[in-house]
Amino acid sequence: MKKSGATHSDLDDKTIALIDSIAGEVRDSIEHGTLPDLKLPVRSLDNVTYDEAKGYFELGDARKVRSLTVNTARAFAQTLRLMATSRTMVEHDDFATKREVYYISKNWGDCRFDEQAESDAIMDDIEGMASMHGLSREQLRFYPETHGGSVAGRLTVVDKNPATDATIEIDCANLGSGAYSIPRSAEHLSFRTDAQFVLAIETGGMFQRLNNHRFWERARCIIVEMGGVPTRATRRFIRLLSDKQNLPVYCFVDCDPYGFTNIYRTLKVGSGNAAHINRFLCVPQARFLGVTPQDIIDFGLEDATHKLEATDIKRAEDALQNDPFIIAHPEWIAAIKQLLKMGVRAEQQALAKWGLNFVIDEYLPRKLANTGGFLP
Amino acid sequence: MKKSGATHSDLDDKTIALIDSIAGEVRDSIEHGTLPDLKLPVRSLDNVTYDEAKGYFELGDARKVRSLTVNTARAFAQTLRLMATSRTMVEHDDFATKREVYYISKNWGDCRFDEQAESDAIMDDIEGMASMHGLSREQLRFYPETHGGSVAGRLTVVDKNPATDATIEIDCANLGSGAYSIPRSAEHLSFRTDAQFVLAIETGGMFQRLNNHRFWERARCIIVEMGGVPTRATRRFIRLLSDKQNLPVYCFVDCDPYGFTNIYRTLKVGSGNAAHINRFLCVPQARFLGVTPQDIIDFGLEDATHKLEATDIKRAEDALQNDPFIIAHPEWIAAIKQLLKMGVRAEQQALAKWGLNFVIDEYLPRKLANTGGFLP
Numbered sequence: 001m002k003k004s005g006a007t008h009s010d011l012d013d014k015t016i017a018l019i020d021s022i023a024g025e026v027r028d029s030i031e032h033g034t035l036p037d038l039k040l041p042v043r044s045l046d047n048v049t050y051d052e053a054k055g056y057f058e059l060g061d062a063r064k065v066r067s068l069t070v071n072t073a074r075a076f077a078q079t080l081r082l083m084a085t086s087r088t089m090v091e092h093d094d095f096a097t098k099r100e101v102y103y104i105s106k107n108w109g110d111c112r113f114d115e116q117a118e119s120d121a122i123m124d125d126i127e128g129m130a131s132m133h134g135l136s137r138e139q140l141r142f143y144p145e146t147h148g149g150s151v152a153g154r155l156t157v158v159d160k161n162p163a164t165d166a167t168i169e170i171d172c173a174n175l176g177s178g179a180y181s182i183p184r185s186a187e188h189l190s191f192r193t194d195a196q197f198v199l200a201i202e203t204g205g206m207f208q209r210l211n212n213h214r215f216w217e218r219a220r221c222i223i224v225e226m227g228g229v230p231t232r233a234t235r236r237f238i239r240l241l242s243d244k245q246n247l248p249v250y251c252f253v254d255c256d257p258y259g260f261t262n263i264y265r266t267l268k269v270g271s272g273n274a275a276h277i278n279r280f281l282c283v284p285q286a287r288f289l290g291v292t293p294q295d296i297i298d299f300g301l302e303d304a305t306h307k308l309e310a311t312d313i314k315r316a317e318d319a320l321q322n323d324p325f326i327i328a329h330p331e332w333i334a335a336i337k338q339l340l341k342m343g344v345r346a347e348q349q350a351l352a353k354w355g356l357n358f359v360i361d362e363y364l365p366r367k368l369a370n371t372g373g374f375l376p
Numbered sequence: 377m378k379k380s381g382a383t384h385s386d387l388d389d390k391t392i393a394l395i396d397s398i399a400g401e402v403r404d405s406i407e408h409g410t411l412p413d414l415k416l417p418v419r420s421l422d423n424v425t426y427d428e429a430k431g432y433f434e435l436g437d438a439r440k441v442r443s444l445t446v447n448t449a450r451a452f453a454q455t456l457r458l459m460a461t462s463r464t465m466v467e468h469d470d471f472a473t474k475r476e477v478y479y480i481s482k483n484w485g486d487c488r489f490d491e492q493a494e495s496d497a498i499m500d501d502i503e504g505m506a507s508m509h510g511l512s513r514e515q516l517r518f519y520p521e522t523h524g525g526s527v528a529g530r531l532t533v534v535d536k537n538p539a540t541d542a543t544i545e546i547d548c549a550n551l552g553s554g555a556y557s558i559p560r561s562a563e564h565l566s567f568r569t570d571a572q573f574v575l576a577i578e579t580g581g582m583f584q585r586l587n588n589h590r591f592w593e594r595a596r597c598i599i600v601e602m603g604g605v606p607t608r609a610t611r612r613f614i615r616l617l618s619d620k621q622n623l624p625v626y627c628f629v630d631c632d633p634y635g636f637t638n639i640y641r642t643l644k645v646g647s648g649n650a651a652h653i654n655r656f657l658c659v660p661q662a663r664f665l666g667v668t669p670q671d672i673i674d675f676g677l678e679d680a681t682h683k684l685e686a687t688d689i690k691r692a693e694d695a696l697q698n699d700p701f702i703i704a705h706p707e708w709i710a711a712i713k714q715l716l717k718m719g720v721r722a723e724q725q726a727l728a729k730w731g732l733n734f735v736i737d738e739y740l741p742r743k744l745a746n747t748g749g750f751l752p
């Protein structure tokens with residue numbers, strides 16, 4: 001039931017003030033005998049823009065208004081109760097996952113949620129409202145269900161004991177064959193590092209290889225396991241780390257349309273259907289180390305490739321036609337066209353063809369010698 | 377290219393001796409002008425037994441013989457090459473994931489694998505051979521693709537710096553809101569702890585709640601996140617921790633047939649289709665804390681349940697009829713019949729109905745006061 005450090009508390013105050021102000025307007029309307037309403041951003045792909053300078057998919061100006069009517073009474077009440085839940089959690093320094101939020105409502109009588117889809121949608125609405133004021137879901141104390149990936153390397157994470165507020169330091173160079181598991185919320189963390197970059201890795205297997213051989217020691221870096229498309233927790237952690245320490249982020253993923261447009265694109269600019277939170281989660285400073293279509297040729301991986309499937313081709317063609325991020329970058333258009341022409345895809349593990357540690361001894365050093373050549 | 381500590385090295389010597397002995401027999405046959413063959417355990421459900429005293433699904437005595445013929449020449453050669461790969465990795469203290477093993481073969485000319493399914497099957501055969509001699513996949517240096525879950529609490533993990541062999545200690549009570557991520561292989565780890573039990577938790581959300589509120593501090597325990605059905609790495613870690621420190625393991629999972637027969641049953645006795653490795657991975661000392669069908673009544677969760685789906689009912693009925701572990705335990709038969717009669721399932725998060733921290737303040741303390749009542 002304690003409050004945390006100064007910065008955190010400022011954001012907490014801002015969150016409570018926002019909730020109080022929205023609730024106050026509703027009450028004023030009622031007291032003046034008018035029907036209250038709530039203004040919510042429209043959360044759909046139609047209402048998304050991509051500004052290269054900003055570097056992320058951003059929510060547009062479209063708003064929907066939820067007025068209190070017979071039909072909306074239940075959703076209206078649920079929205080207000082969820083806002084009250086959020087306020088209580090901020091006050092008590094607690095948090096809830098989406099699933100827990102759904103269950104909390106089981107004590108709300110007639111306005112209980114019947115399905116989690118209902119509570120998720122209203123949570124997204126509240127998140128959207130908060131994002132218009134620069135507040136993320138984590139500040140509302142709604143935490144993602146899944147934690148982040150693993151971290152190792154030249155990094156000390158500075159956290160605190162939640163019971164005593166005492167500082168806790170985690171030396172990510174001193175976890176042996178294990179790693180640091182990124183918590184659901186990274187807002188309160190700070191960092192110390194002498195690393196020169198962050199290497200974000202698609203697969204757990206490759207992360208384990210680089211960690212066990214302490215690649216991060218000689219390459220002076222921090223390695224982060226994304227485990228496929230990075231979770232919100234992983235994206236936020238990388239973003240905060242990169243922002244606070246002014247570190248470039250290099251991505252090492254499979255050479256296929258999924259790796260380019262789902263894993264890398266989501267890390268860098270966010271996803272289309274969560275535009276109201278991309279500003280907090282995207283990593284605009286990310287660049288694509290590889291594996292690139294040209295790498296397949298340069299590193300002789302032709303016979304360790306797989307033919308592009310119909311879904312790969314469809315995804316690539318969709319990206320060329322519809323993905324604002326790809327369309328904005330001629331280098332990506334060229335790379336995807338090259339991949340389509342070659343008709344194959346390659347996984348990062350394909351480098352094992354030349355020996356298990358070819359990736360450490362040859363591939364990564366050669367690539368890192370020319371970071372200017374990374375795809376944007 | 378160094379070797380690790382004493383125990384580890386003994387197992388390494390045993391692994392190399394086994395590979396040499398099998399390869400030697402093959403060479404002897406060839407030199408004597410007879411066709412060589414390899415004896416492999418049959419890996420199928422027909423060849424599985426459950427012995428309650430041993431506590432895990434065990435491979436039976438059935439063997440298949442892979443003789444060298446025109447038809448088997450390729451698979452025979454691939455088996456020998458994979459054994460040679462394993463031998464090299466033991467010598468160089470390296471490892472490979474299943475995916476990497478597949479790619480390594482790309483340099484093997486005519487006996488390269490066309491699909492990973494081929495290399496997986498042969499790896500399983502070699503694993504089966506090794507298991508007959510008490511050696512696990514990890515000792516062959518074939519590591520699982522996925523790492524383990526997260527760990528926090530009253531535990532110090534003792535690892536070593538792979539480059540220098542210097543001891544590394546990780547204090548899992550001092551990782552703040554983060555956690556220790558279990559590595560792919562735990563064979564070389566040792567432990568120090570004053571905990572009284574290990575709490576294995578199904579969901580990441582519940583793990584995060586117990587970790588952020590430092591439940592493990594007052595309950596004197598170690599908490600482990602399984603994240604659904606526990607990975608091999610998680611199961612092996614819990615097994616080694618429990619064995620070496622003589623700690624009971626309590627499982628906290630959802631109250632549904634999947635939680636009972638997939639998550640808990642897999643942790644405790646292993647899985648039917650991987651019987652050749654269950655002896656290394658199962659945790660026979662595990663017991664089921666909850667959520668039990670009776671808990672739904674005792675803790676007033678009736679209105680926070682979901683109706684059993686057809687797949688739940690089928691899974692429960694299958695377990696009652698065919699699962700040797702369930703059939704061996706009248707308490708489990710009674711619990712599953714009770715669940716079927718109630719017609720509902722409950723998630724561990726359902727306890728949030730009584731407040732987010734009801735699970736910490738009420739549920740777990742009440743359950744832990746009567747560990748003798750846990751399901752077997």
